[in-house]
Amino acid sequence: MRRGFTLIELLVVIAIIAVLAGLLFPVFARAREKGRQAMCTSNQKQIAMAAQMDAQEHEDHYAVPASFWGDLNLPAGVLRCPSRDPANGYQYNSDLGGMSTAKVTEPSSIFLTVDGNSDTSSAGSVPNVYYNTGQLDPKHNGSVIAAFADGHGALTNPADTLFYGGPVPALCNSGFEYPAETADPLYEAPPATTARQHWAFTGTAGIARGGSSQGNPAAPEGQQVAFLHKDGVVKQCVIMRAGSYKLTFKACCGSASAKLTILLDEHPFGSAITLTNAFAPYSSDTFTLENGTHTLGFQGIDIDGTDRIAYLDDVAVALP
Numbered sequence: 001m002r003r004g005f006t007l008i009e010l011l012v013v014i015a016i017i018a019v020l021a022g023l024l025f026p027v028f029a030r031a032r033e034k035g036r037q038a039m040c041t042s043n044q045k046q047i048a049m050a051a052q053m054d055a056q057e058h059e060d061h062y063a064v065p066a067s068f069w070g071d072l073n074l075p076a077g078v079l080r081c082p083s084r085d086p087a088n089g090y091q092y093n094s095d096l097g098g099m100s101t102a103k104v105t106e107p108s109s110i111f112l113t114v115d116g117n118s119d120t121s122s123a124g125s126v127p128n129v130y131y132n133t134g135q136l137d138p139k140h141n142g143s144v145i146a147a148f149a150d151g152h153g154a155l156t157n158p159a160d161t162l163f164y165g166g167p168v169p170a171l172c173n174s175g176f177e178y179p180a181e182t183a184d185p186l187y188e189a190p191p192a193t194t195a196r197q198h199w200a201f202t203g204t205a206g207i208a209r210g211g212s213s214q215g216n217p218a219a220p221e222g223q224q225v226a227f228l229h230k231d232g233v234v235k236q237c238v239i240m241r242a243g244s245y246k247l248t249f250k251a252c253c254g255s256a257s258a259k260l261t262i263l264l265d266e267h268p269f270g271s272a273i274t275l276t277n278a279f280a281p282y283s284s285d286t287f288t289l290e291n292g293t294h295t296l297g298f299q300g301i302d303i304d305g306t307d308r309i310a311y312l313d314d315v316a317v318a319l320p
């Protein structure tokens, strides 16, 4: 007589298969995720390479956030992280926007792109641009992949402080070289073109070619400077880690004597600085800030309603 399987035997076989599947499926999932990580790393390295080439074509300055992805014009496949849904799963580091590549002194630790959500709810108005850690999307087993300014890619823990952009925040367009003032009268207040210049100007303030007019000496850095007419203001918003910093810059006045004051989060910081008609280096007192976004700026001082102008160049955040 032919004997079939008993119910017990069938159940034992099913249980063994279930145990084996339980052991193997996570192995398969991990192997699949490894493949996706490799593809994501490759994508971001290609983006980083394209960004370097784009910077080289623009006098060694990284693109401003608003024009970065359009400038690169990469194929859709390169923008898609295989572990996530968005058509573009990557974010460009806003800290690098408009910055001279020469200012990136630690390119292996400054990220250029990272896995991130592409919504703009926490990021101002520019999609796929990184402003804060809330935008990271750690879909690779709880980590993110990033490409760095030296072109290497790496899987990294999102808690890593490198996502604040380095030991001191880099100001964008710190030497006021964008936009290029090549047409008469060689200055604009405010500049009509905002591409690659991150400063906000209020009052009669703008960017001038060094030596253009009004007792403006040759620029101490590059070709251009900022100018603050009367009580004009120039300021920039930056991400800063909690800590103590100071501002360094070079400044002078036009043909009539002038003063300027440093603005920290919109408030005057320290006493007004009296300028001479030759560019000289200045340094602020040390200030301490909380983690987050801060506004660093300068304001001219309207002494008597006459044409007092302060010129400014080569602004940097430094450690005390």
Ligand SMILES: [Ca+2]
Residues within 6 Å of the ligand: 174, 175, 176, 177, 219, 220, 221, 222, 223, 224, 225, 313, 314
């Ligand atoms: Ca300059």
